[in-house]
Amino acid sequence: MEEQVDVLDSMQQVVKTALEQLGYPKEIYDVLKEPMRLLTVRIPVKMDDGQTKVFTGYRAQHNDVVGPTKGGIRFHPKVTEREVKARAMNVSLQSGIADLPFGGGKGGVICDPRKMSFQELERLSRGYIRAIRSVIGSGKDILSSDMFTNSQMMAWMLDEYEQIHALDASNYITGKPMVLGGTLGKEEAIVNGIMICLKRAAKQKEIELAEAKVIIQGFGNAGSLLAKQLQKNGATIVGIADANGALYDEKGLDIDYLIDRKDSFGMVTNLFNHPLSHEQLLRKECDILIPAAIESQITNHIASSLQAAIVVETGKRSATDEATDILHQRGILLIPDILASIGDLVVSYFEWVQNNQGYYWSEEKVKEEIETVIGRAFDKVYQLSAGRKINMRLASYMIGVRKMAEATRFRGWV
Secondary structure, X not given: OOXXXXXXXXXXXXXXXXXXXXXXOHHHHXXXXXXXXXXXXXXXXXXXXXOEEEEEEEEEEOOOOOOOEEEEEEEEOOOOHXXXXXXXXXXXXXXXXXXXXXXEEEXXXXXXXXXOOHHHHHHHHHHHHHHHHHHOEOOOEEEEEOOOOOHHHHHHHHHHHHHHHOOOOHHHEOOOOHHHOOOOOOOXXXXXXXHHHHHHHHHHOOXXXXXXXXXXXXXXXXXXXXXXXXXXXXXXXXXEEEOOEEEEOOOOOOHHHXXXXXXXXXXXXXXXXXXXXHHXXXXXEOOEEEEOOOOOOEOHHHHOXXXXXXXXXXXXXXXXXXXXXXXXXXXXXXXXXXXXXXXXXXXXXXXXXXXXHOOOOOHHXXXXXXHHHHHHHHHHHHHHHHHHOOOHHHHHHHXXXXXXXXXXXXXXXX
């Protein structure tokens, strides 16, 4: 069993290593190793039973050296201060990879929204905005949706902020409903971003997507959409997995059949006798492996026996550092989560741009722009990886941190 690494310690090591590889002095790391600002708030909420419950919330703003900070707000029972700090730093790196004019921000409230009523969630959403109102705004820190928050909660937050400040602040929150300035393309943003990276990776590995065999470990909403997108491009889905187990057929699975038969918990493998384990599926032969279910599941032991040409992380860091090095040495192209999952951030940026312009794009325009931004990001990371003979994860970190480091130096902060 590998030792669990603290999420903030891990992110700080990422930043330190990337800066050292780029030749920046320790003073730059001292500026970037912690968020410039962390606000901890207590939010009293009148519950439906008449009692008042006090929730703890956070907002971390990593660095505004290149522009306002930006990032999601999550409602989750396991939110911690260190996690919020680390995720804000991660958004900074993603903004650098995509060359967006933002630093990273992240917020969280310790709660379980699945056990709260609609009215209680509204009170908590509005209370969070009242608590952090002094440090947010379009030119300061821009909020967006995240885990267990949605467009309705963003609408409540927007309305609360506008009532406090008596101004149109539609450009200070993204992830809004369309009628309040949201953008087309939001729902498919992550999947479209993965597909853009995947197509470019396939081209580099001289793999025809129309002839590729793909395994998708994780068959929730994102995994199902990804399977459908890949099928549209002619790929054959030979393996899928859910929390119960995995299915594999070298001739291809009937994805429409499996999607139609998923139960209310997103499970389908329980309908089949003797499903495979997740580890068995990971070792099956394929051209493209998309592990989307469990963090750090690709250990050095598994990495040594993978039979894929491309591995795509989709939001969870599936491969350990040692496994990442092994995959690189074996010539397996790993697209790391920090690059593959930037679609949501990019489309959130597009919403901010449209709000500022007061001009809203067609869905075709959004797809065209996301192709440009993410395609350019992938190409930069791949070229650095190939030029320096380093893995794509390290190359992503180096691209991500470089913009902040350069801006810090030009501003004379160090």
